[in-house]
């Protein structure tokens with residue numbers, strides 16, 4: 030194997046393999062390379078296994094997990110190297126028309142991948158491949174457009190129909206709402222003579238000759254000669270088989286798209302994309318215009334799909350009901366939905382190709398607005414739905430407020446006071462509170478939560494606090510027991526670990542109402558967790574939980590008040606989109622006496638600087654964290670790194686106690702390690718990301734993060750918030766392994782420059798885009814296919830404003846002109862709006 034479509038990957042893969050795939054940041058344009066190779070592999074019908082490897086590598090390269098990416102590339106490299114008779118060394122022989130391209134890399138030059146690596150393949154299961162063909166989430170789910178193609182009465186080639194159905198594109202609307210993956214400029218087809226070496230272009234010609242050629246060394250290639258009135262060129266494919274002849278029948282007219290190369294023997298395209306050009310009934314669909322290419326289909330299938338979409342468009346696009354009110358559309362200058370779809374599939378001649386490529390032309394803009402608008406409208410209604418149904422009206426009087434404040438061992442900051450009164454006011458109202466509390470690490474959110482809990486408890490209600498990890502739940506359990514002790518409250522810890530008996534006893538206490546406060550992990554929302562009188566729900570570190578979990582916990586009571594806390598400062602635009610159904614409070618002030626954390630980015634060689642700083646702090650009786658990244662995809666290797674790190678540190682600091690703590694340890698072990706660190710018996714805690722959220726050990730003043738480039742900026746910002754929680758200055762060292770390259774270092778420098786979580790978050794969002802910024806936890810909201818929250822912030826703001834105006838003016842969307850909105854909402858949110866009634 031190892032056809033020419035893989036040649037371009039050989040050098041980068043070899044480079045990466047030599048560095049154990051840890052130098053990903055240093056290979057520029059990898060996604061583009063993969064994309065090109067994938068396109069070629071598809072166009073020449075490479076074996077499905079190969080196409081899959083390529084598309085997995087491409088998907089991973091666009092994802093956020095470096096390890097998934099490394100693993101996918103590793104598999105690809107293994108494949109490149111795998112012995113295969115066809116991959117015998119290729120030697121250029123004089124071919125009748127032209128030579129094969131200069132210096133195709135022999136397979137022997139493919140990356141060497143160590144045996145160990147190759148054998149370690151069993152470790153991570155590759156993430157499931159995202160479906161190639163993606164229909165916009167706004168495709169109607171009922172009505173004529175939801176009719177199946179099979180029963181639509183349209184005459185469709187049975188093989189095409191089967192292929193479409195297999196891809197989940199069995200309905201008329203699926204094709205109408207199928208987003209093209211790219212466009213090709215065929216407004217003017219070039220003559221073969223006009224093609225310029227080194228440039229990509231589209232031309233049309235007739236097949237004069239097509240055959241397999243055996244090169245010296247035994248390698249077979251497939252070559253076709255394409256000619257027109259002006260010239261001829263050779264098309265060369267390094268993958269061949271009986272099927273190739275069928276794609277290049279002599280005398281057939283073909284559209285070729287690719288890059289021309291001039292070789293001593295003549296002009297040539299290697300692995301061009303080819304589409305039959307036999308002008309059938311609808312020449313205008315495929316020629317003389319900008320044509321769409323659809324995802325999920327091989328190149329030779331494009332024509333058929335395009336023709337079908339065209340037929341559907343010409344009949345169905347006009348039948349599309351536009352859910353957006355006409356005046357709104359007029360005011361914002363948006364295309365009607367049907368017109369936008371038509372233009373999506375058949376751009377105007379005057380359309381800007383770059384805009385099309387970047388999905389920001391008028392058609393895409395309309396569709397993006399549509400997605401954002403219904404997202405915001407859903408959120409706005411959900412929020413109103415929550416507000417409309419009555420909840421608990423807590424008795425809040427001055428004495429109770431004072432009592433709550435008095436529980437804190439310190440004076441609340443002004444910000445804490447302000448947020449607490451916002452919460453108290455919400456709680457005193459009959460409608461349920463739904464509030465998001467944002468505050469940088471260490472800003473004192475827990476203290477605010479404790480005061481809110483005190484209000485509910487004094488009124489005889491139960492309170493639940495959900496935290497994302499066992500360690501954090503345990504810490505909150507301890508803190509709240511201490512703070513709320515004076516109220517005589519029984520605090521239960523509800524987690525998924527511990528003895529069955531303990532767990533059952535904790536649950537029984539909660540169910541019977543004997544435990545007034547339940548602190549726990551997700552175990553709190555699981556079935557079997559029952560409350561007697563749940564009045565207030567507190568959720569820590571919201572971004573870890575999906576919207577649905579939040580609602581599930583709230584569903585354990587009769588419309589309890591809900592306060593969600595997050596330390597990830599989410600840029601406002603994004604916060605509105607994600608948490609549009611929540612009111613927002615911000616703790617924008619740190620408790621007094623904090624000294625800012627100094628942050629330094631270090632090269633691995635400079636690590637001794639971090640260690641001497643650690644030693645200096647240890648000598649002063651302080652403690653420190655040394656952090657290693659851990660991701661599922663490369664867990665084994667990561668754990669080895671952390672374990673080795675702990676051993677090295679213990680050797681380097683023989684006088685101190687170094688302890689390892691990672692997420693895969695048994696809960697009891699974790700607790701023991703954390704407890705020992707908290708009590709100061711352990712001075713250096715070597716850990717994976719378990720300390721990421723919320724752990725509070727004020728005596729810890731140093732944090733060293735290894736392979737820091739593997740973390741997101743916001744995550745690092747949270748991590749460094751673990752040190753400098755007391756009055757001692759904190760020090761954070763980010764050791765960037767060289768793998769990340771200069772880019773990664775530049776990114777990390779942001780943290781040297783600012784300690785403002787919001788600025789870090791903005792930067793992070795800018796650099797990584799919202800998907801990665803937020804992780805994959807967007808569950809519970811409709812998917813966005815065209816809109817991009819980072820790029821389309823302005824459009825999103827407009828959509829939000831319009832949605833809110835409508836929701837306010839007509840909260841139940843009862844006006845006749847809003848009927849299409851109701852319909853569209855139901856389809857797009859797929860019933861998830863019903864959650865409003867629960868929360």
Ligand code: ADP
Nearest residue numbers: 439440441442470471472473474475476620725
């Ligand atoms: P967050 O949850 O926002 O990261 P915490 O509530 O854990 O922050 O508070 C961080 C540390 O600051 C804790 O040790 C807490 O006791 C302390 N703290 C909180 N509020 C104040 C305050 N007003 N004055 C002094 N210390 C405070």
Ligand code: MG
Nearest residue numbers: 474475569723
């Ligand atoms: Mg916290």
